[in-house]
Structures are given as structure tokens and as C-alpha cells.
Amino acid sequence: MGEKRRAAPRFIDRGTVVEAALGVLSAKGFHGASTREIAKAAGTSLSNLYNYFGSKSEILEFVLEDTGRTLADSLEEAVLAAGDSPLARLEAAVRAYVDFIIARPQASVVGITEFRYLEGQNRAEVVAQRDRTETVFRDAIADGHDVGVCDVRDIGSATRGVVTLCNSMSTWYRPDGRLSPTELADMQVDLVFGLVRADGRPEAAGSPEAAGRDHSSAQRRA
Template sequence: MNDRSPAPELIAPSTRGNESAILNAALDAFGEQGFNGASMRDIARGARTSLSNLYNYFPSKSELLAELLRRANDEQLARTRHAANAEATTAAERLRAAVKAYVGFVVDHQVAALVAISEIRYLAGKNREHVVEARDQTQAIFEEIVADGVSAGEFTTPYPGDAARNITAMCSAISTWYRPEGRLSKTQLAEEQSRYALALLEARP
């Protein structure tokens, strides 16, 4: 498949009636108007359902946002973990694979990635805790790879923890500026970001 082809769906059709239509409408609304700007009525209209039916599925906007971010985090974590656990003999190879998987997710699901970094501030309590916990699992993959690389002498950075956090921040920030019609394809962008990440870690040639 051409890497400028349409991305796979984050929210596939659901067996629960209008659930997928509601979630997709919410994603569009939060992406265009932000959490505060979007109303439940806007989301119901986008999903072509009634407001009362929307509340049957999700009792609040916060619950909708939490479910969207849960699904986005689950997909991102699965991609990153699979890439990091694939056959690789060095920490540098694992790091490159993990970065490319992370970037691939951001490009494929740019609106979801952008909503995840810009709207999480509106979550509180258990909803926020669950999203943060999922994010921490993805972060831990990078921290482990970096720690292994430092121990093996592949990476010479004296700041492994900070470097790992900066790598994920760099990748997630792509959602704020990437344009599909830009000069870099998804593959090219992922390669570029992986080189930046290795430079940040002061990887040995």
C-alpha cells in the first residue's frame, strides 16, 4: 500500500448500534472545535442520531473523550510494543523500530493524536488516571530501550530518562504540524524522526 494512501480506521464499525458513529463524530468535533467548543448536540448531529440516544451510550462528554483516548492509546501501545519486540539485535534497531511505529500511528490517526495531547487536560479522576496509565506504558517501552542501550554502550547520553521522554514528545508533536500533502511521506518522516532520536541519545556510529 502506498504510504500516502488513506489510513486504517481507528474506530471500526461496532456491533453496538451507533457507538462507532458516535465516537467518530466526537473525534471530528473535538478535533475541529476542541473539547469545550464541541457540544453533545453537535456530536449527536454528526452521528446522525438523537441526543437521547447519544446519552444512552455515553453519559457525558468526558466519558466520550476518555473512550476515544483509550482506543487511541491502545492502538499506539500495540503498534509500538510489537515493533519494539520484533526481531532486532541491538537497542538502536529497537529504538528505530519503536520510533517508526509511533510516528506511523500519529500520521495514520493525526486527529486522534492531536486530541490526545491537547484535550487530555479536560479529563479528571479515574478517566484521567486510565489514560495516563496507558501513556506511561508506551513511555516505558522507550525508557527500557534507552536504558538497555546505555548499559550496552550503544547510547552515550548522560540523561537517558530525559532523552526517552523527549523522544516521545518529539514524535507526538508531529500531530500539530504534519500535512499529508507535505514534502515527506510517512515512511520518510518516520526515518527522519528515528535519526533525530538516535542523535539525541548520542548513539555510537
């Protein structure tokens, strides 16, 4: 009887690895999770997973870099569409951040709790994506300060405070909570505008004030 032929490794797509690792890491943490568990969640063998990643640390870096890039891309796109107004850009960035957390709450949780385990180049790649996100907020706050619509003592501290506020939503957000996604975004925008002492805050979506504003804008465009 001939030797049993070993099955060829099955290709693992990027999204499958990211979601499988996020699920395991968010439940057990970096030290509690095993590569075997991640492979099982991804629907593949441990040996096949090692065809792509040399260690659990490499998987963590891959996941955090991927999700960090996705977040930064979404914020940059939202701000670009918002126009030149610093406060419109700040609001757009906050709403995009909320959308990201609602869509992928585990990504932010793992980013908060497991980032400390990255070292060297693996850490640098993730930091580069985080810097992109911070830059979006820093630029909007700095421009708002320059034109007098934000009142902050230190732009760097204000920026870190805003990013921390946005990211912390992942620690308490629940899909079955009482607030709708729009209401969550309204609340976060209000908190951020308060933190930077913005000159006026946007009305909550769906409020009579917002409805009147939207109606007036529609009339002007007609």
C-alpha cells in the same frame, strides 16, 4: 390515533464514536465541542449517545483511552518484531509512532490539547496507556545506555524528550506535504537517534547506503 412509537436506539460501534468525537474535538476543542455535534457526526441522536456516555468528559476519556491503547499496542508489537538490539527496537518504535500519526493525526492532536480536561479515574485510564508507550521507549533507551550505544545523562528526561518529539509530529504533519511516509519516518528516527546520542544512525530508506546494506544482507541470507 395511537401514540407515535419511539424508535429504538441505534447501536453505535466503537470506531464510529471515536472517529466522530476526534473530528469534532480536534476542530473545536473540549469546551467548544458539544455532545450534540458529536452525536450528529456519529450519525445518531443525542439521546442515543447518552445511552452509552453520561457526559462529554466520558466521551473524551473513551476516545483517548482507545487511541492510546491502539498506539501502545502497535509500538509493543513493532518492538517485539525488531529483536533484542536496543537501537533496532528504538527505531521500530519511532517508525510505528510515525505510522500511527499518519493514519490518525487527529488522535495525537486531541491527546495533546484536550488531555488536561480529564480528571480522576477517567484521567488514570488514559495515563495507563500513555505509560505503556513511554515504557517501550524507556526500555530501549535504558538498554542502549547499559550496553554503550546510547549516551544520555538521564534516562527519564531522554525518554520524555523522545516521546515529545514523536508526538509533536501531529502538530505539523500534513498529508499533502513534500515528504513521503518513509521519508518522514527516516527523519524522525534520525532526530531521535541524535537526541539520545546513539552510536551510529541508520541510513535513510532508499539511499545508496541502505540499498547496499540491504543487498549485502540478502546475500548473507541466500
